[in-house]
Amino acid sequence: MPAPPEFIKFIDDNAENFINRLAEAVAIPSVSGDAKYRQDVFKMAHWLNAQLNSYGVETQLTDLGKHVMDGQELQLPPAILGKIGNNPNKKTVLIYGHFDVQPANLSDGWSSEPFVLTINRENGQLVGRGSTDDKGPILGWLNVLQYHAENQKDLPVNIKFCFEGMEETGSEGLDDLVKKEAQSGGWFDGVDCVCISDNYWLNTRTPVLTYGLRGISYYKIIVSGPSWDLHSGSFGRTIHEPMTDLVILMSKLVDTKGHILIPGVDEMVPSAFADERSLYEKLDYSIEDIEAAAGASIALSSDKVEVLMGRMRSPSLSLHGIEGAFYGAGGKTVIPAKVAGKFSIRLVPPQTPENIAPLVNKYLEAEFAKLGSKNKLVVEEVHGGKPWLADLNHWNFEAAKAATRAVYKQEPDMTREGGSIPVTLTFAEALGANVVLLPMGRGDDGAHSTNEKLDRSNFIEGSKLLGTYLYELAAVQGKK
Numbered sequence: 001m002p003a004p005p006e007f008i009k010f011i012d013d014n015a016e017n018f019i020n021r022l023a024e025a026v027a028i029p030s031v032s033g034d035a036k037y038r039q040d041v042f043k044m045a046h047w048l049n050a051q052l053n054s055y056g057v058e059t060q061l062t063d064l065g066k067h068v069m070d071g072q073e074l075q076l077p078p079a080i081l082g083k084i085g086n087n088p089n090k091k092t093v094l095i096y097g098h099f100d101v102q103p104a105n106l107s108d109g110w111s112s113e114p115f116v117l118t119i120n121r122e123n124g125q126l127v128g129r130g131s132t133d134d135k136g137p138i139l140g141w142l143n144v145l146q147y148h149a150e151n152q153k154d155l156p157v158n159i160k161f162c163f164e165g166m167e168e169t170g171s172e173g174l175d176d177l178v179k180k181e182a183q184s185g186g187w188f189d190g191v192d193c194v195c196i197s198d199n200y201w202l203n204t205r206t207p208v209l210t211y212g213l214r215g216i217s218y219y220k221i222i223v224s225g226p227s228w229d230l231h232s233g234s235f236g237r238t239i240h241e242p243m244t245d246l247v248i249l250m251s252k253l254v255d256t257k258g259h260i261l262i263p264g265v266d267e268m269v270p271s272a273f274a275d276e277r278s279l280y281e282k283l284d285y286s287i288e289d290i291e292a293a294a295g296a297s298i299a300l301s302s303d304k305v306e307v308l309m310g311r312m313r314s315p316s317l318s319l320h321g322i323e324g325a326f327y328g329a330g331g332k333t334v335i336p337a338k339v340a341g342k343f344s345i346r347l348v349p350p351q352t353p354e355n356i357a358p359l360v361n362k363y364l365e366a367e368f369a370k371l372g373s374k375n376k377l378v379v380e381e382v383h384g385g386k387p388w389l390a391d392l393n394h395w396n397f398e399a400a401k402a403a404t405r406a407v408y409k410q411e412p413d414m415t416r417e418g419g420s421i422p423v424t425l426t427f428a429e430a431l432g433a434n435v436v437l438l439p440m441g442r443g444d445d446g447a448h449s450t451n452e453k454l455d456r457s458n459f460i461e462g463s464k465l466l467g468t469y470l471y472e473l474a475a476v477q478g479k480k
């Protein structure tokens, strides 16, 4: 069942209003990983909740309790559970998205204020933090709801929503909520399938459907020694320096070709099966695509399959930063007293945060012991999420494929994503339902980066895609 032509026209006719709404959402700096923005994450939850209510979605703001972040106890932002439609003859889809964003400061190298949506009329780019990750896609669903509400049209399927405000910081509290609401009589009772729009095409031209995500284990290694920062002239070569120890430890985690140096981690992953390369060979992707998205000619290999396998079916370890280190302008001659190095490992099956942790701890402790340092080492696992793989022959994927063909007149590529959405596996397991990832944005959107953008055409065509998917879902042969 194709989407009605009036729906497609409505999306086109209202494009400017939709962009204005995206600007409103981007203007709320809902950064979940920084305590000083916590009130804004709440504000964003209430903004989104009001939008959903205005289109007839019944909602419940669910308190997820408290957590400790950087030594501070904070209230977690609420999850928004929503539902619209209750027709037993229709399928029920659960839609997930997140309304929190990664940190962003103009001084990181943005060309415009990150929390002001800047519209480039020449190339159609909508630049702002959260534009593609994940406010644009969430607003895509609102655009679909708006058409049905304003035109008194019934939705083709029943919809349940689950929107959270902690995805970028480990989805704290959400797993337990999903497991509870998946039970008989719970909010998610009766869900037939799940759709998440929170990842990206591989390139800038070919839509994709995604059937896999890497998991994540995020670590902090804290090295401390002196009771306060010291003068490097007075104390240099007289004490064990925490930063020296930390930098040596961090240099032992990964090599320049991306191999993980923690014994047992890379080895846990089975080698590619005989014909596996052909899966990657046929994806519309080139070394130029990754280098254009990275803004430099720095791919680890000139073999596209190797690069794709590195992103999709291998684990990776990235070093993110050092807290407590001197980083300002000028030449401050200080020995920092306490430094915390941050790194994460992206996980693929059969790796999990639980089976990786002993390997990480044992290795770091052994390497630290080799330094003969009198400083103190603490290894902290900050948050984690398991990897996920779906059955891509499911009717949920058929519906997403049909929608892609209808809107983009193209066959989507089938991809595994290098990033992580920790709750995906929980949905699949707790609900026993198939999950499809149906991204809106392009591979060069710069999620988590400076100058994050969503192309206007991806926002508008992507809104059509999400709505069309609902109609195809209603029509596809499957459960119900």
Ligand SMILES: NCC(=O)N[C@@H](Cc1c[nH]cn1)C(=O)O
Pocket (backbone or CB within 6 Å): 133, 134, 167, 168, 169, 170, 198, 199, 216, 218, 418, 419, 420, 421, 422, 447
């Ligand atoms: N769009 C999904 C996404 O960006 N997910 C984050 C999740 C995460 C986990 N820890 C911190 N963030 C990702 O980095 O993959």
Ligand SMILES: [Zn+2]
Pocket (backbone or CB within 6 Å): 098, 133, 134, 167, 198
């Ligand atoms: Zn996201």
Ligand SMILES: [Zn+2]
Pocket (backbone or CB within 6 Å): 102, 133, 168, 447, 448
């Ligand atoms: Zn993200």
